[in-house]
Amino acid sequence: xxxxxxxxxxxxxxxxxxxxxxxxxxxxxxxxxxxxxxxxxxxxxxxxxxxxxxxxxxxxxxxxxxxxxxxxxxxxxxxxxxxxxxxxxxxxxxxxxxxxxxxxxxxxxxxxxxxxxxxxxxxxxxxxxxxxxxxxxxxxxxxxxxxxxxxxxxxxxxxxxxxxxxxxxxxxxxxxxxxxxxxxxxxxxxxxxxxxxxxxxxxxxxxxxxxxxxxxxxxxxxxxxxxxxxxxxxxxxxxxxxxxxxxxxxxxxxxxxxxxxxxxxxxxxxxxxxxxxxxxxxxxxxxxxxxxxxxxxxxxxxxxxxxxxxxxxxxxxxxxxxxxxxxxxxxxxxxxxxxxxxxxxxxxxxxxxxxxxxxxxxxxxxxxxxxxxxx
Amino acid sequence: xxxxxxxxxxxxxxxxxxxxxxxxxxxxxxxxxxxxxxxxxxxxxxxxxxxxxxxxxxxxxxxxxxxxxxxxxxxxxxxxxxxxxxxxxxxxxxxxxxxxxxxxxxxxxxxxxxxxxxxxxxxxxxxxxxxxxxxxxxxxxxxxxxxxxxxxxxxxxxxxxxxxxxxxxxxxxxxxxxxxxxxxxxxxxxxxxxxxxxxxxxxxxxxxxxxxxxxxxxxxxxxxxxxxxxxxxxxxxxxxxxxxxx
Numbered sequence: 001x002x003x004x005x006x007x008x009x010x011x012x013x014x015x016x017x018x019x020x021x022x023x024x025x026x027x028x029x030x031x032x033x034x035x036x037x038x039x040x041x042x043x044x045x046x047x048x049x050x051x052x053x054x055x056x057x058x059x060x061x062x063x064x065x066x067x068x069x070x071x072x073x074x075x076x077x078x079x080x081x082x083x084x085x086x087x088x089x090x091x092x093x094x095x096x097x098x099x100x101x102x103x104x105x106x107x108x109x110x111x112x113x114x115x116x117x118x119x120x121x122x123x124x125x126x127x128x129x130x131x132x133x134x135x136x137x138x139x140x141x142x143x144x145x146x147x148x149x150x151x152x153x154x155x156x157x158x159x160x161x162x163x164x165x166x167x168x169x170x171x172x173x174x175x176x177x178x179x180x181x182x183x184x185x186x187x188x189x190x191x192x193x194x195x196x197x198x199x200x201x202x203x204x205x206x207x208x209x210x211x212x213x214x215x216x217x218x219x220x221x222x223x224x225x226x227x228x229x230x231x232x233x234x235x236x237x238x239x240x241x242x243x244x245x246x247x248x249x250x251x252x253x254x255x256x257x258x259x260x261x262x263x264x265x266x267x268x269x270x271x272x273x274x275x276x277x278x279x280x281x282x283x284x285x286x287x288x289x290x291x292x293x294x295x296x297x298x299x300x301x302x303x304x305x306x307x308x309x310x311x312x313x314x315x316x317x318x319x320x321x322x323x324x325x326x327x328x329x330x331x332x333x334x335x336x337x338x339x340x341x342x343x344x345x346x347x348x349x350x351x352x353x354x355x356x357x358x359x360x361x362x363x364x365x366x367x368x369x370x371x372x373x374x375x
Numbered sequence: 376x377x378x379x380x381x382x383x384x385x386x387x388x389x390x391x392x393x394x395x396x397x398x399x400x401x402x403x404x405x406x407x408x409x410x411x412x413x414x415x416x417x418x419x420x421x422x423x424x425x426x427x428x429x430x431x432x433x434x435x436x437x438x439x440x441x442x443x444x445x446x447x448x449x450x451x452x453x454x455x456x457x458x459x460x461x462x463x464x465x466x467x468x469x470x471x472x473x474x475x476x477x478x479x480x481x482x483x484x485x486x487x488x489x490x491x492x493x494x495x496x497x498x499x500x501x502x503x504x505x506x507x508x509x510x511x512x513x514x515x516x517x518x519x520x521x522x523x524x525x526x527x528x529x530x531x532x533x534x535x536x537x538x539x540x541x542x543x544x545x546x547x548x549x550x551x552x553x554x555x556x557x558x559x560x561x562x563x564x565x566x567x568x569x570x571x572x573x574x575x576x577x578x579x580x581x582x583x584x585x586x587x588x589x590x591x592x593x594x595x596x597x598x599x600x601x602x603x604x605x606x607x608x609x610x611x612x613x614x615x616x617x618x619x620x621x
Binding site: 001002004007008010011012282284285287288289290291292293294295298370371373374 | 431432434435438440441461464465466467468469471472473475477479480481482483484488491492493495496497524540541544552584
């Protein structure tokens with residue numbers, strides 16, 4: 001059988017290029033918006049992702065890390081009883097009210113109380129040991145550099161947090177939070193800032209001897225039964241819960257779905273129009289084939305094969321484009337994150353765009369009526 | 376008796392009391408008005424007449440591309456009215472070839488692929504398809520140009536490829552609509568010779584609609600049409616068969 005679909009594509013590539021480009025850009029838009037949304041919402045889980053522990057214990061059913069409530073100190077002992085657990089430390093979570101300069105009014109902040117020791121787990125990836133050590137000073141705080149304008153202070157200056165005077169001992173990168181300012185203090189300072197509140201920590205973080213066994217250990221340590229007073233998750237689990245919660249709490253998830261629908265629509269319109277144009281341009285040739293006995297179904301298969309090739313080319317081009325765009329974004333500190341299921345979902349959507357466009361173009365073949373060739 | 380004489384014995388296509396109207400807006404125009412005709416195999420029959428006389432419509436109806444409003448079409452003993460769209464397609468695939476005024480070749484395919492393409496739908500093997508395509512190219516004298524695309528061929532050569540595409544199917548019925556109108560006189564002459572030879576050589580019924588007066592001298596039979604009717608039916612005996620194909 002003569003490979004009509006492929007030969008036409010190669011010979012008349014200019015005719016089909018707009019369709020492939022439409023597919024490629026649709027794929028790129030789908031993937032990049034997904035990467036951006038996940039990148040932004042990943043920062044909701046910054047507490048988990050920038051810490052070294054593999055296991056987190058917190059209030060049962062906690063949906064997002066910022067919704068933590070105090071848990072029993074027994075959790076610490078239970079975690080330590082597992083031979084796999086090498087180290088456990090508490091993580092204090094306090095909601096705060098910041099007053100810096102009078103011009104900026106008050107700012108809602110999240111206070112994280114951490115262990116300032118050099119081998120401390122929480123924020124170990126973003127606060128180096130020397131900086132951590134400065135938290136031993138009573139009232140010392142560390143913030144992300146980009147949050148300084150919001151707080152209205154510089155390193156060495158002080159402000160009022162929950163009615164207590166605190167002073168900024170240093171800044172770091174990678175502490176940016178979603179929807180507020182993160183302020184890091186020692187556990188002791190955090191307790192003082194939470195005067196009158198529940199003094200027990202919201203989480204315990206544990207480091208395992210073998211990080212690869214996190215899932216098993218978490219499952220074994222998670223108290224079952226209705227009376228449980230805390231839950232145990234792996235770090236990935238709690239991070240995923242948090243991102244998921246923010247995606248849907250803020251409506252961003254719905255936004256992604258809606259935007260994907262718009263991209264799908266635009267991609268399908270452009271791709272199908274191009275394919276229809278290509279079919280219309282060869283209508284008398286198709287009509288001649290039909291006169292000679294080729295069925296409309298056989299001709300439709302040719303058009304669908306062309307659509308599939310256009311989709312494959314677009315998929316490859318879109319993948320390349322996405323890689324370039326995401327690399328640029330990453331190099332410019334734009335938060336992007338992409339997962340394998342995300343890539344697969346985008347690829348499936350892109351192929352759906354081309355197949356739907358192909359089906360729409362097949363309808364154009366109805367006009368391939370050989371009787372019209374005899375005027 | 377050879378095959379051509381057998382084919383002459385009974386009509387390959389017969390249309391009886393054919394009526395066809397075209398409606399544009401509220402105006403209905405009769406194109407064919409109770410026309411009857413029988414065309415036999417082994418000869419080149421020319422439908423001649425001014426444009427708008429209904430010859431293309433008659434061609435479309437006799438070939439099964441269009442249905443008459445009334446009347447009956449019988450081709451190779453089959454009542455075409457009784458066939459549904461799919462069966463008609465099947466019938467055309469097995470028995471009918473077409474040559475159109477516009478050559479309608481796929482720009483991406485070379486001459487041989489143009490011919491192989493419809494053969495693929497006949498379910499022939501790769502080797503058979505290739506052999507038939509080569510034979511057809513040979514018959515129209517284009518073997519040397521088998522690897523050229525339409526853009527590299529002249530108008531006359533394109534029409535010869537289109538004829539080869541129709542002939543390679545080995546149809547009993549071959550319909551040609553204004554096959555020479557877009558060609559210069561030399562190319563037109565070549566094309567009509569090829570069609571004539573195909574009729575003689577394979578016993579094919581060749582029905583050709585054209586207002587090109589140059590063709591009249593080459594036809595075995597001329598049906599002169601005007602206003603949807605046949606005014607004259609002339610037989611032109613050709614005592615000397617044309618040269619066999621190279």
